Amino acid sequence: MFNFELDRNAEQSLYRQIYEKIKEEILENRFTPDTKMPSIRKLASELEVNPETVVKAYNILEAENYIYKKEGSGSFISPASSEIKENKDIDRRLRVLSSKEDGEKSLINFSGIFSNEEIIKSYDINTIFEEVWFLKSGGIFSALNSEENELQKLIEQFPVKTGCQKNQYSGTDQLDLIFFDLFSESDFILVEEPGEIDLIKRLSKQNKSPSIEGIEDINFDKLMSYLENNKIDYLFLNSVPSFENVCSWSADKKKSLLDLAHMLKFKIIVVDSYYFWDEDKPKDESFYKIDKKNTVIQIVRMTRTLFPGLDIGLIVFPDGQTQIENKEFNLNSAGDHLISHLLSYYISTSYLQKRIKILKHTLKNRSIISKNELLAHMPEEIKLETSDSGFYIKIILPKKINIENFLKRAKRNDILLADQNNFYYNRKENNNIIFSYAAVDEFTIRQGIIRFAEIYRKFIKENSI
Structure with missing residues (x-):
């Protein structure tokens, strides 16, 4: 099937050569989608290498979405691989690290005293450092001191308006320290749902926490009506590309909301968790850029x-709106230092932008598969809300269900469900379910959706009696 030879005298590892050669032939469009790959043993025999060498090459090809695997059937050319044939120059020598736990693989814990748990797969560490050794003889990290850290430079050079206060943080605990200091027990926070609201969930568990209420699926008229009849102190917004939300409104609607916030004297907190992801979007239409009256608190x-x-990131406070002392935070753990330097290396070599392109391509492919499978196996009356570059799909059910009871059953049987508590503040009944397909392959998506559809039908049948 493949027509290449290995250079056993080259500095590049054999598995990297296999990976590069197969990738090149795929990008040249020599194979149709879903073509079966040679088995690991067959290709290892043909190339006269250890089967584990072929396994490493296939794993990278799968991670970058050139191939997919079916349990018990082998590996196949990915249907989406032809979409990136124009991007032959994409260099993915370093892989994005994943902190998701995987019981089948060895894990390394880089957690520090003051930071949350940081778990990294040892496979990822090994892959990265093998490449570092071959390419730079281990010189990459020794050459990166704090003055040369590109990530740190980005934070220091982040543009803020004159008089605004910029607080850098490193680690979730440090972010919480700054964020929690904003509020008093008498404050009222209105939270847009669905959104990534982990900050709000942790705030609600503090002693003497402010009052918090979630408002679901906000449109312009719905929010204006709510604000006319209710007094709030803060409006918490989150820019999640998968969902229609306030941050995706037009500039005119954002200006109207900012004017109302100034008149009613409440602050708008905008959390941007997709800073690099959305670099190509016009920043001049963001709430922070449009705000002329010191109404927006920006969390990046x-x-x-x-x-x-x-x-790692920063919080920008409007002029004169906070008395929080400007804290200088340092990286706390080995995990912080390691991944900060890796990200810095990505930025300085343009690998970051290239990696984002590949991740967007992968997510687009998985989003299409997920959508098609959901429409094929779920009842016809459901609706789906998603975007090509998003991490999630929102399933809109025809009627509300007891979401707590449903999730207790579904979580034991389906790995595609995101933690709903990270998107909704306090909602026992709901007609929305959030799916996350970012961390699983195509085969797992298909099988997971079939199981999910079965669970949903049984739950509806049992609870409609």
């Missing part, structure tokens, strides 16, 4: 989306 979580487990 620079690393959270691309590097789960690493939360």
Whole structure:
């Protein structure tokens, strides 16, 4: 099937050569989608290498969405691989680290004293450092001191308006320290749902926490009507590309909301967890850029989306709106230092932008598969809300169900469900379910949706009697 030879005298590892050669032939469009790959043993025999060498090459090809695997059937050319044939120059020598736990693989814990748990797969660490050794003889990290850290430079050079206060944080605990200091027990926070509201969930567990209420599926008229009849102190918004939300409104609607916030004297908190992800979007239409009356508090979580487990960023307060002391935070753990330097290396070599392109391509492919499978196996009356570059799909059910009882059953049987508590503040009944397909392959998506559809039908049948 493949027509290439290995250079056993080259500095590049054999598995990297296999990976590069197969990738090149796929990008040249030599194979139709779903073509079966040679078995690991067959290709290892043909190339006269250890089967584990072929396994490493296939794993990288799968991670970058050139191939997919079916349990018990082998590996196949990905249907989406032809879409990236124009991007032959994409260099993915470093892989994005994942902090998701995987019971089948060895894990390394890089957690520090003051930071949340940071767990990284040892496979990822090994892959990265093998490439570092071959390419730079281990010189990459020794050459990166704090003055040369590109991530740190981005934070320091982040543009803020004259008089505004910029607080840098490193780690979720440090972010919480700054964020929690904003509020008093008498404050009232209105939270847009669905959104990534982990900050709000942790705030609600504090002693003497403010009053919090979620408002679901906000449109312009719905929010204006609510604000005319209710007094709030803060409006908490989150820019999640998968969902229609306030941050995706037109500039004119945002200006109207900002004017109302100034008149009614409440602050708008905008959390941006997709800083690098949405770099191509016009920043001049953001709430912060449009705000002329010091109404917006901006939280920029620079690393959270691309590097789960690493939360580095900043909070920008409007002029004269806070008395919080400007704190200088340092990286706390080995995990912070390691991934911060990796991200810095991505930025300085343009690998970051290339990696984002590949991730967007992968998510687009998984989004299409998920949508098609849901429409094929779920009842016809459901609706779906998604976007090509998003991490989630919102399933809109025809009527509300007891979401707590449903999730207790579904969580034991389906791995595609996101933690609904991260998107809704306090909602026992709901007709929305959030799916996350970002961390699973195509085969798992298909099987997971079939199981999910069965669970949903049984639940509806049992609870309609």
